[in-house]
Amino acid sequence: xxxxxxxxxxxxxxxxxxxxxxxxxxxxxxxxxxxxxxxxxxxxxxxxxxxxxxxxxxxxxxxxxxxxxxxxxxxxxxxxxxxxxxxxxxxxxxxxxxxxxxxxxxxxxxxxxxxxxxxxxxxxxxxxxxxxxxxxxxxxxxxxxxxxxxxxxxxxxxxxxxxxxxxxxxxxxxxxxxxxxxxxxxxxxxxxxxxxxxxxxxxxxxxxxxxxxxxxxxxxxxxxxxxxxxxxxxxxxxxxxxxxxxxxxxxxxxxxxxxxxxxxxxxxxxxxxxxxxxxxxxxxxxxxxxxxxxxxxxxxxxxxxxxxxxxxxxxxxxxxxxxxxxxxxxxxxxxxxxxxxxxxxxxxxxxxxxxxxxxxxxxxxxxxxxxxxxxxxxxxxxxxxxxxxxxxxxxxxxxxxxxxxxxxxxxxxxxxxxxxxxxxxxxxxxxxxxxxxxxxxxxxxxxxxxxxxxxxxxxxxxxxxxxxxxxxxxxxxxxxxxxxxxxxxxxxxxxxxxxxxxxxxxxxxxxxxxxxxxxxxxxxxxxxxxxxxxxxxxxxxxxxxxxxxxxxxxxxxxxxxxxxxxxxxxxxxxxxxxxxxxxxxxxxxxxxxxxxxxxxxxxxxxxxxxxxxxx
Amino acid sequence: xxxxxxxxxxxxxxxxxxxxxxxxxxxxxxxxxxxxxxxxxxxxxxxxxxxxxxxxxxxxxxxxxxxxxxxxxxxxxxxxxxxxxxxxxxxxxxxxxxxxxxxxxxxxxxxxxxxxxxxxxxxxxxxxxxxxxxxxxxxxxxxxxxxxxxxxxxxxxxxxxxxxxxxxxxxxxxxxxxxxxxxxxx
Numbered sequence: 001x002x003x004x005x006x007x008x009x010x011x012x013x014x015x016x017x018x019x020x021x022x023x024x025x026x027x028x029x030x031x032x033x034x035x036x037x038x039x040x041x042x043x044x045x046x047x048x049x050x051x052x053x054x055x056x057x058x059x060x061x062x063x064x065x066x067x068x069x070x071x072x073x074x075x076x077x078x079x080x081x082x083x084x085x086x087x088x089x090x091x092x093x094x095x096x097x098x099x100x101x102x103x104x105x106x107x108x109x110x111x112x113x114x115x116x117x118x119x120x121x122x123x124x125x126x127x128x129x130x131x132x133x134x135x136x137x138x139x140x141x142x143x144x145x146x147x148x149x150x151x152x153x154x155x156x157x158x159x160x161x162x163x164x165x166x167x168x169x170x171x172x173x174x175x176x177x178x179x180x181x182x183x184x185x186x187x188x189x190x191x192x193x194x195x196x197x198x199x200x201x202x203x204x205x206x207x208x209x210x211x212x213x214x215x216x217x218x219x220x221x222x223x224x225x226x227x228x229x230x231x232x233x234x235x236x237x238x239x240x241x242x243x244x245x246x247x248x249x250x251x252x253x254x255x256x257x258x259x260x261x262x263x264x265x266x267x268x269x270x271x272x273x274x275x276x277x278x279x280x281x282x283x284x285x286x287x288x289x290x291x292x293x294x295x296x297x298x299x300x301x302x303x304x305x306x307x308x309x310x311x312x313x314x315x316x317x318x319x320x321x322x323x324x325x326x327x328x329x330x331x332x333x334x335x336x337x338x339x340x341x342x343x344x345x346x347x348x349x350x351x352x353x354x355x356x357x358x359x360x361x362x363x364x365x366x367x368x369x370x371x372x373x374x375x376x377x378x379x380x381x382x383x384x385x386x387x388x389x390x391x392x393x394x395x396x397x398x399x400x401x402x403x404x405x406x407x408x409x410x411x412x413x414x415x416x417x418x419x420x421x422x423x424x425x426x427x428x429x430x431x432x433x434x435x436x437x438x439x440x441x442x443x444x445x446x447x448x449x450x451x452x453x454x455x456x457x458x459x460x461x462x463x464x465x466x467x468x469x470x471x472x473x474x475x476x477x478x479x480x481x482x483x484x485x486x487x488x489x490x491x492x493x494x495x496x497x498x499x500x501x502x503x504x505x506x507x508x509x510x511x512x513x514x515x516x517x518x519x520x521x522x523x524x525x526x527x528x529x530x531x532x533x534x535x536x537x538x539x540x541x542x543x544x545x546x547x548x549x550x551x552x553x554x555x556x557x558x559x560x561x562x563x564x565x566x567x568x569x570x571x572x573x574x575x576x577x578x579x580x581x582x583x584x585x586x587x588x589x590x591x592x593x594x595x596x597x598x599x600x601x602x603x604x605x606x607x608x609x610x611x612x613x614x615x
Numbered sequence: 616x617x618x619x620x621x622x623x624x625x626x627x628x629x630x631x632x633x634x635x636x637x638x639x640x641x642x643x644x645x646x647x648x649x650x651x652x653x654x655x656x657x658x659x660x661x662x663x664x665x666x667x668x669x670x671x672x673x674x675x676x677x678x679x680x681x682x683x684x685x686x687x688x689x690x691x692x693x694x695x696x697x698x699x700x701x702x703x704x705x706x707x708x709x710x711x712x713x714x715x716x717x718x719x720x721x722x723x724x725x726x727x728x729x730x731x732x733x734x735x736x737x738x739x740x741x742x743x744x745x746x747x748x749x750x751x752x753x754x755x756x757x758x759x760x761x762x763x764x765x766x767x768x769x770x771x772x773x774x775x776x777x778x779x780x781x782x783x784x785x786x787x788x789x790x791x792x793x794x795x796x797x798x799x800x801x
Contacts, residue, residue, distance in 0.1 A: 045718045071642070094715040096751055362690065404715045405642055407689065423719055426689055427726075 043387055043428035044410070048095045048421035051392065055090075055413045056080045059316075059354045060224065062399040062411060065112035067091065067139065069120035073402045074098065075411055078107035078127055089127055091139060094404050095421070099139050105130040109225035113239035115255040121236045128222040128243065133253075145258045150218045150247055153188050155180060157216055160192075164212045170205045190218040220247035226273045228252065231280040240279050244270030250285060250297065264297050266304060272317035274324070286324050286338060288314040294324065296338050308340045316355025318368050325368050325380075327352035333370060333380065344383045350374035356398040360408050365430060369410070371395035377412070379430070386430040393418050501600045507531040508539075508562075510602045512588055518609025519576040523552075525588055525602070526569050529562040536562040539599075541570055544587040550606070551575040559590070576609035583608045630679040633796055636698045638727065639708030640720050641687035644745040647779035648708060649673070649684045652789065667691060668698070675793045682706070692723065699732040704792050705740045709758055711776070712749035717761045724762060728770075739795035740767070741788050742774040748781070771795055 061078035068074075075092040089101040089110075112123040115135070125136040133145040159176050162168045168176075177193050192211055199207055223246055227239040240261065241253040250264040250273075261279070268289035277283030277299070285297040287304075292313050295304035312330035319325070323343060324336045333346040350372040358367040358379060367381045373394050379387040393414035403409035408424030463470065501508040507530040515522040529536050539559035543552055553573040562568060574586070583606045589598035637645045646662050652673045665686040673680050683698045685691070699705075705727070709720050727733060744758040755776040759765070764772060773791045777784035 045722055047715050047718045094713060094751075096714075404713065405640075406716055406719060409715075421715060423716070425722060426692060426719075 043425055043430070044389060044422040045425055047409070047423045049392060049418065050095070051414075051416060051418040053413075053419040054079075054086075054417045055397075055419055056082070056417055057397050057413050059356060059397045059399065060109045061107055062397050062413065063110045063112045063125070064399055064401040064403050064409075064411065065123045065125070066402075067112075067122060067125070069122045072404055075399075075403055076110055076112065076125055077397075077413070078103060078110045078129075080106060089125070089136070101136065101139065101141070103127060103129055103134070105132075108222055111225055111227050111241065113227045113241065113255060114236050115238065117238065123236075126225065126241055128225040130221055131219040133222070133225070133241065133243070143258065145253065147220055147222065147243075147245060147251070148260065150220055152190060152216050152218045153180065156189060156193055160212060160216050163208060170208050173208060174201075174204060188218070190216055192216065220245045220249070222246075224270055224273045226275050228275045228283055228285075229278050230255065231278055233278060242273060242275050242285065244273055244287065250287065252279065264302055264304075266295055267291070267307075268293065272314065274317055274319045276319065284338065286317065286319060288317045288326065294326065294336070294340075296340075306338070306340045308336050308342075310334065315352045316370070318355050318357045320357070320366060320368060320382075325355070327355050327370055333368075333383075335383065346380070346383055348372060348378070350376070353394060353396055354398055356400050358400045358410075360400075360424065362407055367430065369398060369400060371398055371412070377410075381430060389422065391420060393420075395420070495597075495601070501530075506536065506592070506599045507534075508536065508590060508600055510588065510590060510600050512602050512604050514574075514604060514606060518607070519612050521574040521576070521606065521609075522571060523574050523586070523604065524569050524571050525557075526567055527559065527562065527590065528567050529564045531564050533564060535564060538593040540591045540593060542589050542591060543572075544589065546584050549576065549578045549582070549584050550586065551577050574606070576606075578609075579611065581608050581611075630674060630677060632679045632681060633703045634681050634683070634701050635704045635706060635792070636683045636685065636695070636702040637706040637708065638685050638695050638723070639687050639706075639743075640710065640713075640716055640723065641689070643687060643708040643710040643713075643720075644743075644779040645687060645706075645708045646684055648706070648743060648745065648777065648785060649682050651779050651782045651785055652680075652682075664688065668694060675789050678793050678796060680789075695727070696730050696732070699727070699730055702738065703796060705733075705738060706743065706788070706792075707740060708743045708745050709762065710746055711744040711755070711758050712746045712752040714751075714753065714761075717758070721762050728767065737770055737799070739792060739799075740770055740772040741792050742772065743777045743779075743784070743788060744774055745777050745779055747776040747784065748778045 063076040066073050077090045079088045081087045087103040091099045107129045109128040111126045115124045127134045131147045135143040163173050224244040230238045243251050248266045252262040268291035270287045272288045274286040288294045292310045294308040296306040312328040314326045316327040331348045335343040353371040356369045358369050367379050370378045377389040393416045395412045397413040399411045410422045412420040509528045511526045513524045541557040557570045586604045588602040590600045649671045668685045671682045744755040759774045775788045
């Protein structure tokens with residue numbers, strides 16, 4: 001920072017933006033080397049980039065809301081800081097930090113919601129952190145909600161009671177708690193016991209003595225939070241808070257009294273929530289859980305009805321109309337109906353960091369934004385990639401919405417702690433098709449497959465019932481076929497009907513070609529001695545053919561000595577004497593003088609002869 | 616043009632009329648500026664967001680201005696271009712305290728400058744870096760830097776910091792426009 005201060009010292013108004021400008025100028029050389037950084041995208045205006053805003057947060061901890069009712073939306077970010085220090089609720093007006101509130105524990109989610117009907121219509125900010133929800137009104141702490149405590153394991157309770165009365169010493173307490181933890185009830189132990197077991201042995205007595213007198217409480221932790229409109233769907237209608245906890249529960253809270261309206265139980269720990277509908281009318285909660293499944297809950301149901309089993313763990317969940325789009329750890333983007341039917345799967349070029357719904361209401365355009373770890377944000381309309389935003393750093397948190405007075409603003413926080421704001425250009429249009437090269441759209445069209453006929457169904461039934469017999473029949477026929485094949489092969493070997501000699505004493509190879517279109521053909525027989533040293537002598541070539549069809553110029557050819565390895569060509573003219581358009585095979589035999597059995601045989605399929613042209 | 620008109624103008628009784636278009640993003644203070652320039656008795660006490668556009672009239676020392684005060688809201692911005700043709704000067708109002716949307720203002724300015732009706736004309740453009748009283752506002756120099764005004768080579772332009780509520784800086788701009796238009800006529 002000192003470095004930059006020297007540069008900006010002479011600017012009359014050293015406002016934060018001036019600082020950023022100075023920094024950006026400094027970064028210019030790097031940007032010029034890869035011009036794709038932000039000028040490449042014609043659809044987005046680059047409004048702000050501060051690489052040193054020291055923000056460490058995720059999509060769930062970013063919110064945009066008109067906190068003062070003046071038409072100017074503020075950016076609310078719960079900063080996770082280092083995880084121990086600097087956990088703050090930061091509010092940005094435009095690009096300048098307006099207020100900061102310290103948060104006591106690590107925040108997990110931030111929501112803005114209207115909790116009353118008073119004017120002016122200013123939303124409250126809810127920050128989920130540990131087992132508490134801190135509610136801020138006018139950016140001042142207003143209320144703290146604590147999740148209902150859970151039942152304590154009776155054995156654990158008993159152990160601490162005994163420790164309190166000094167009936168057991170710290171060593172015994174430790175061993176008993178360890179055995180409790182070992183038998184699978186780790187998740188049901190209190191935070192106190194778990195912390196106790198993590199300590200070094202010398203710190204244990206102090207810790208036990210300090211805490212054993214206070215009553216034992218088991219509390220769970222909030223994992224995710226979102227809002228659900230209560231009875232009206234207007235933008236500024238009262239909303240309930242929907243929270244998911246580590247104890248696998250979903251709670252819906254009343255916004256005014258902060259009482260639990262509904263509790264639902266899930267098979268696993270919820271991670272991402274998506275809520276639609278109205279609490280008083282009908283609503284649906286889609287939850288993705290830590291076990292890699294997605295569950296769907298409706299009003300009135302205590303436990304999920306449908307479940308989608310994903311191929312990999314989800315990293316983001318967004319709803320598009322009636323479908324759910326999930327980004328998974330196996331670099332895929334998958335779309336399901338709420339009833340669990342998979343509609344499409346896309347393979348992404350890199351790992352998914354976070355996802356966000358781009359709902360551009362003034363244009364009626366909805367899309368899914370996916371931040372990838374190759375410094376890109378992809379915008380998908382249905383399954384088509386319509387836009388790619390290149391960013392300077394890996395994006396970890398994203399929010400699309402109204403920021404300041406601009407409707408189409410995209411706020412992104414990066415892995416390196418930067419803050420990026422992009423604004424959608426007024427007249428940018430997203431094409432409703434894929435901008436990525438690939439298979440043509442026609443390939444994705446569904447074919448009109450006719451319904452299954454009765455014959456098909458009957459056949460399927462028959463196949464299902466007689467599977468064993470059919471398999472046996474097939475196997476038997478297969479053996480027969482193999483036997484026949486083997487027999488023919490042996491026969492061919494015995495009569496030397498192959499163009500390769502099987503006799504090791506006469507290693508010869510024969511190949512023949514026919515040239516011409518008829519009625520005169522030229523027949524070329526290539527003969528090769530494949531042995532390494534022994535020359536072949538006393539060989540003859542002869543042909544067998546239908547004399548009514550063909551007439552050969554030389555029906556027998558004397559073969560000279562065949563030097564090993566060389567290719568010898570013997571030619572003869574064949575005249576087709578038939579005027580019918582028929583063809584036959586001509587057999588070529590290679591014989592040894594004085595032997596009637598051919599050494600090798602070649603079958604030549606003659607082509608159909610063209611008619612004689614009389615000139 | 617009749618003899619009496621010329622005579623009246625020469626005598627300074629009747630002023631020459633000019634059409635001016637006033638554009639800028641929403642909430643930048645266009646209507647407030649125009650309202651402030653109007654004669655005292657015609658001023659409105661409260662300003663509401665303009666819908667579509669309004670036509671206002673006011674006069675400087677030697678010219679009578681007819682101003683098309685355009686709405687700056689995103690959905691009305693495509694109306695602007697229809698009024699470029701008849702405009703003899705452009706007033707572009709920038710909210711100098713809204714750093715975030717400076718890039719949007721820049722984009723709108725680029726679109727304006729690339730419009731067929733503007734491209735060919737040597738039309739004076741007056742920039743008001745408005746809301747100079749706000750504590751987070753940028754200086755006029757900084758605004759012109761961020762808006763990339765130095766790249767405008769073929770048109771006369773001028774930027775002045777202003778505060779539309781008190782009227783500070785407004786007369787300076789009007790004077791400049793008047794001078795420009797008069798120098799062009801000669």
